[in-house]
Amino acid sequence: MPGVDPSSRNGRAASMAGIGNLMENTVMKKILAMILLILFLAAACILPAFAQEAPAGKTLIVYYSRSGTTKAACEVLGKALNVDLREIKDRNNREGGLGIIGAMLKINLGVQTDTDPEKVDFGPYKNIVVSAPVWASQPGLAMKTFIENNRFDGKNVVIFITSDSFIEEKYQEKHRQLVKDSGGTVAGYFQVQATDPVNGEKVPRSKDKIMQETLKLVPGLQKALAGR
Numbered sequence: 317m318p319g320v321d322p323s324s325r326n327g328r329a330a331s332m333a334g335i336g337n338l339m340e341n342t343v344m345k346k347i348l349a350m351i352l353l354i355l356f357l358a359a360a361c362i363l364p365a366f367a368q369e370a371p372a373g374k375t376l377i378v379y380y381s382r383s384g385t386t387k388a389a390c391e392v393l394g395k396a397l398n399v400d401l402r403e404i405k406d407r408n409n410r411e412g413g414l415g416i417i418g419a420m421l422k423i424n425l426g427v428q429t430d431t432d433p434e435k436v437d438f439g440p441y442k443n444i445v446v447s448a449p450v451w452a453s454q455p456g457l458a459m460k461t462f463i464e465n466n467r468f469d470g471k472n473v474v475i476f477i478t479s480d481s482f483i484e485e486k487y488q489e490k491h492r493q494l495v496k497d498s499g500g501t502v503a504g505y506f507q508v509q510a511t512d513p514v515n516g517e518k519v520p521r522s523k524d525k526i527m528q529e530t531l532k533l534v535p536g537l538q539k540a541l542a543g544r
């Protein structure tokens with residue numbers, strides 16, 4: 317076009333393109349910032365929900381069971397919490413009347429039994445659930461012996477017992493003390509009854525009912541294991 321300096325037209329076009337690029341960059345930056353903000357907010361909402369479900373650190377359930385109630389309860393608990401399980405056995409036969417009388421004598425005299433295993437390496441675990449039937453108002457002899465022979469220093473310990481009757485606070489405290497004497501910090505105490513009172517009698521609950529009752533404890537147990 318006459319009278320128009322082509323070089324200055326090129327210069328304007330270049331500067332217009334520069335402004336366009338700058339605006340595009342600014343818009344892109346804003347979009348990126350929005351995306352990052354949305355991701356941050358989503359993470360802030362989602363992560364605490366996961367944290368509520370995941371116990372802080374690895375958990376091991378150690379249990380003793382003579383007639384299968386505590387074993388069934390611990391197995392359903394182990395699955396619900398997705399944690400490791402370890403059965404502690406009594407090396408002495410506790411099946412018949414003599415075995416039980418022997419155990420009652422020992423537990424009341426404060427004498428130990430022999431357990432298999434005697435000790436467990438708690439190294440990989442932050443939380444230990446100790447589980448047993450109640451015998452003579454104490455944790456069953458094999459578990460009592462096991463707690464006495466192992467150290468729980470630095471571990472959060474949750475006590476989970478099964479019994480025919482509700483275990484009152486004064487006995488719970490003795491169970492807690494047993495764990496404390498072996499160095500553990502007691503983070504919770506949970507119990508499930510193996511019987512229902514019917515007309516003044518204790519009627520055994522079905523294994524299904526015991527497992528249902530155990531599953532009701534899961535949210536409380538998760539809180540205790542997470543240290544809340």
Ligand SMILES: Cc1cc2nc3c(=O)[nH]c(=O)nc-3n(C[C@H](O)[C@H](O)[C@H](O)COP(=O)(O)O)c2cc1C
Nearest residue numbers: 381382383384385386449450451452453479480481
């Ligand atoms: C030797 C012995 C002593 C028991 N003492 C008590 C007791 O003092 N209080 C109680 O509520 N239940 C007592 N029980 C009942 C058991 O704690 C209960 O049935 C438990 O759920 C059985 O668990 P297991 O099948 O895992 O062995 C006793 C059972 C046995 C065999």
